[in-house]
Amino acid sequence: MNTIEQMIQNKAYELGYEKCGIIPVHAMKDYAEKFEERIQKVPESKMFYQGQRRLLNPLDKYPWAKSIVVLASRYGKYKIPKYVKDHIAKAYLFDIRVDANSKEFQNSQNLEQYMQQLGLKTAADHKFGIVGLRWAAMQAGLGIIRRNNFFYTQYGSWMHIEAWLTDKDMELIETHNLQKCPNGCNRCITACPTHSLSSPYTMLPTACISYLTTFGGRDLPHEPLRKNFGNCIYGCDVCQDVCPMNRGKWEENYNFPNLSELAPFLTPENILNMEEEFYRKQIQPKFFYLSGSELWKWKVDVLCFMGNNYQEKYKPYITAACENKNEKIREMAQLICSELYA
Ligand code: SF4
Ligand code: SF4
Numbered sequence: 410m411n412t413i414e415q416m417i418q419n420k421a422y423e424l425g426y427e428k429c430g431i432i433p434v435h436a437m438k439d440y441a442e443k444f445e446e447r448i449q450k451v452p453e454s455k456m457f458y459q460g461q462r463r464l465l466n467p468l469d470k471y472p473w474a475k476s477i478v479v480l481a482s483r484y485g486k487y488k489i490p491k492y493v494k495d496h497i498a499k500a501y502l503f504d505i506r507v508d509a510n511s512k513e514f515q516n517s518q519n520l521e522q523y524m525q526q527l528g529l530k531t532a533a534d535h536k537f538g539i540v541g542l543r544w545a546a547m548q549a550g551l552g553i554i555r556r557n558n559f560f561y562t563q564y565g566s567w568m569h570i571e572a573w574l575t576d577k578d579m580e581l582i583e584t585h586n587l588q589k590c591p592n593g594c595n596r597c598i599t600a601c602p603t604h605s606l607s608s609p610y611t612m613l614p615t616a617c618i619s620y621l622t623t624f625g626g627r628d629l630p631h632e633p634l635r636k637n638f639g640n641c642i643y644g645c646d647v648c649q650d651v652c653p654m655n656r657g658k659w660e661e662n663y664n665f666p667n668l669s670e671l672a673p674f675l676t677p678e679n680i681l682n683m684e685e686e687f688y689r690k691q692i693q694p695k696f697f698y699l700s701g702s703e704l705w706k707w708k709v710d711v712l713c714f715m716g717n718n719y720q721e722k723y724k725p726y727i728t729a730a731c732e733n734k735n736e737k738i739r740e741m742a743q744l745i746c747s748e749l750y751a
Contacts, residue, residue: 429478444541486662490668503668
């Protein structure tokens, strides 16, 4: 007869999760130490990590919690439309945390229901995690964290991790056969365009393109790193794309719901021309790191991209943006004009 742990794992695999493990809450005991170490290595990152302190002691808020069910699902199996390839980071294109049409989102709901039917009390934060997700996944035997800070399974780093706290003592450690990063490999570090990733497991999040082009970077005209954003408009995958452990791991076998319809609206030109209403209804619910009133930030990101990857066809867009009613868009456009046409 199956234990409750096995029943949960079997259900997860039946639904299509790639990895599932269960750890006691105390298995996270070293996480706080690693967290502080991380800040000590890069003291400028202290403010950034303040918001994540809530992850250090889940028992403060959930004193009944006894174990953590950790799961990994693979998004490195979806077709990437050419309009957005290398411009929008893949984790955001295939963000299964918020897209109710995605199979993975539905799996998550089904599994939660199943655990509750088994009599478990559960808690989760589906958007931002209820514990340190990568650390929990490693403790649960799902895979390893590599030098670029990303979590890997046998499918590479293109994985979404989620976790539930439960009120039952449980443990079921998964296995993997992943090797550590090869000796001497530092491709991710040398490839990082802003040097945010400065040495193994060491980064300054506020210098990361994924931060600066999404919820950070509110003053890009005065941000010297903007010149290093390369092809990125929203998010960055460079330190994952160059990793040999990701080679051949992305297989474009499936269509992600609605993405092929949405992608043509996300070209640089179409983002600059986008209307507020369309943005609020069609784009923001998927790319939720920016609010419904922050289309301006997308437009500033695009102007930055156009400046860094200038082509003659961008000129009318940049020139028109110099007259935009939004001050931040105007400022960025005028700066790019002065740099390009002075
Ligand atoms: S996501 Fe991009 S900017 Fe951020 S650490 Fe990786 S390579 Fe650097
Ligand atoms: S690029 Fe090399 S060092 Fe960086 S995560 Fe991949 S294997 Fe590890």
